[in-house]
Amino acid sequence: MKIRLLMAAVMGAATLSAQAADAAKGEKLAQAQCVACHGKDFVTPVDPTYPKLAGQYADYLEKALRDYQSGGRKNPIMGGIAKPLSRADIRDLADYLAGLPGPLDNTKR
């Protein structure tokens, strides 16, 4: 039990430090670029075919944005939004969104 708590604390600290890099920048970008479609909590998108982003894995979100940039994943809206983002922008955005509370889960079968 103690080990679990310790692990949780260490992981929590690691997450915080990873986000501390540019959490504010990620939030600013997300609020400017993403809320209009993905919802202000990133859980209630304006169209049900748009994904919920809050709490998604950061590295998956990064991959998705890079795929939109490269054209490996095609969507006219997301392609246009992803194109001007720098690698750092994408990392900041992904870290910010991954740290938000949401319903996404992968523990149930």
Added chain:
Amino acid sequence: MKSNRPILAAVVAALPLLALAQDKKPDGAAAVADAPVSMCIGCHSIPGYQASFPQVYRVPKIGGQSQQYIEAALKEYRDGSRSHPTMTGIAKGLSDQQIAAVAAYYAGRGK
């Protein structure tokens, strides 16, 4: 007796079609229960599981995701507008009904 065999064969061959026809309503509990998720859980129900090809990243959490987004994503993999070696292969084997059932199944498995 022998003459009945072609009829029997035709009836047996038609059974899956009948099952498919009855499966039209994907929001029914039975359709969700029959969702072919055995091929999903090996990656999507293991917290932190990483795809190792073509890039290393954790496979997305899909439990609790919007049903219609999951459906759209699977159809994009199926028609090639979104590509991933594993997901393309899996989606190409799914019918519209199966995709709807899988999407409903995972949409209902959020926190």
